[in-house]
Amino acid sequence: MKVKVVTKILEANERLAEDNKKRFRDAGVFVLNLMGAPGAGKTSLLEKTILKLKDRMSIGVIEGDIAGTDDAERINNTGVPVVQINTGGACHLDANMISEVLTEIPLKDLDMLVIENVGNLVCPAEFKVGEDMKAMVLSITEGHDKPLKYPLMFQESTALVLNKIDLLPHLDVDIDKLRKDAISLHPGIRIFEVSCKTGEGLDRWAEWLSGLR
Amino acid sequence: MHEASIALGILDIVINRCHAEGYRSIDSVTLRIGRAAGIMPEALLFTFDVAKSDSPAGDAKLLIDLVPLGGHCSGCEDDFEVEGTYVLNCPKCGSPTFQIRKGYEMEIVDMEVT
Numbered sequence: 334m335k336v337k338v339v340t341k342i343l344e345a346n347e348r349l350a351e352d353n354k355k356r357f358r359d360a361g362v363f364v365l366n367l368m369g370a371p372g373a374g375k376t377s378l379l380e381k382t383i384l385k386l387k388d389r390m391s392i393g394v395i396e397g398d399i400a401g402t403d404d405a406e407r408i409n410n411t412g413v414p415v416v417q418i419n420t421g422g423a424c425h426l427d428a429n430m431i432s433e434v435l436t437e438i439p440l441k442d443l444d445m446l447v448i449e450n451v452g453n454l455v456c457p458a459e460f461k462v463g464e465d466m467k468a469m470v471l472s473i474t475e476g477h478d479k480p481l482k483y484p485l486m487f488q489e490s491t492a493l494v495l496n497k498i499d500l501l502p503h504l505d506v507d508i509d510k511l512r513k514d515a516i517s518l519h520p521g522i523r524i525f526e527v528s529c530k531t532g533e534g535l536d537r538w539a540e541w542l543s544g545l546r
Numbered sequence: 547m548h549e550a551s552i553a554l555g556i557l558d559i560v561i562n563r564c565h566a567e568g569y570r571s572i573d574s575v576t577l578r579i580g581r582a583a584g585i586m587p588e589a590l591l592f593t594f595d596v597a598k599s600d601s602p603a604g605d606a607k608l609l610i611d612l613v614p615l616g617g618h619c620s621g622c623e624d625d626f627e628v629e630g631t632y633v634l635n636c637p638k639c640g641s642p643t644f645q646i647r648k649g650y651e652m653e654i655v656d657m658e659v660t
Binding site for chain 1: 555559560655658
């Protein structure tokens with residue numbers, strides 16, 4: 334016998350993400366879901382951003398990694414509260430993993446919570462965690478072909494941070510094509526060119542981010 | 547490999563329905579998956595087969611109806627479909643103004659039960 338189901342597969346995750354979002358709203362905290370490939374510079378960008386903004390606003394971090402606590406230790410050194418989630422193999426964070434650690438973060442004291450997702454250009458784009466905004470870090474060493482190879486990630490991201498811009502003279506990457514394809518996939522995407530090594534462009538990014546909450 | 551999470555999500559939904567409505571087992575499940583939804587059908591079939599064992603869906607077949615990416619162009623006022631996973635310009639007239647209308651689906655349509 335045939336039974337109609339007609340249900341979104343990720344409905345359970347989306348319901349939990351809505352619950353998280355309500356908790357964030359009630360606590361008055363702005364939540365950023367930071368995504369990007371392994372090695373793009375997500376944690377470096379976060380460290381630099383925290384150091385620029387922590388005197389002006391209160392920031393907390395949830396670190397998502399398959400294993401290890403290296404990233405959480407780096408964030409801990411900046412002096413802001415951080416919780417590490419180890420997904421034990423899973424390639425993305427989901428809403429349930431986030432809701433399980435929310436009691437360990439002083440949400441009410443925060444202006445902004447950054448959730449650093451597992452390094453991956455595919456899966457994190459599919460799973461809402463209750464964020465107000467998604468942003469992605471792409472290092473220019475990854476190549477200009479990435480927007481068209483991983484379109485969903487670019488379509489889901491409000492901001493695109495192009496990291497390692499100091500390496501531009503040494504690379505064959507066509508940054509105009511990268512920008513053009515990202516904008517074609519997502520008209521209105523905000524693009525920031527930064528170098529976490531030299532500090533170039535970081536003020537502009539931090540200013541924009543701090544103005545969102 | 548988020549297909550494993552997707553497979554578990556599907557099983558959760560259909561097994562709950564199966565229990566709630568008093569059926570004994572699930573024979574097949576039909577999905578509608580958009581080509582731009584970021585799902586690899588082969589990986590989903592594989593992970594579903596691993597995850598379904600020892601459940602009322604233990605013998606269930608997964609049927610995937612793939613939906614091409616398509617939309618409506620404001621330039622030529624026509625509907626279009628493409629083979630790939632993104633659209634930068636209308637494939638018929640080249641206009642960059644269009645609305646995507648399908649290709650991101652991720653739904654369970656129905657299931658065959660006993």
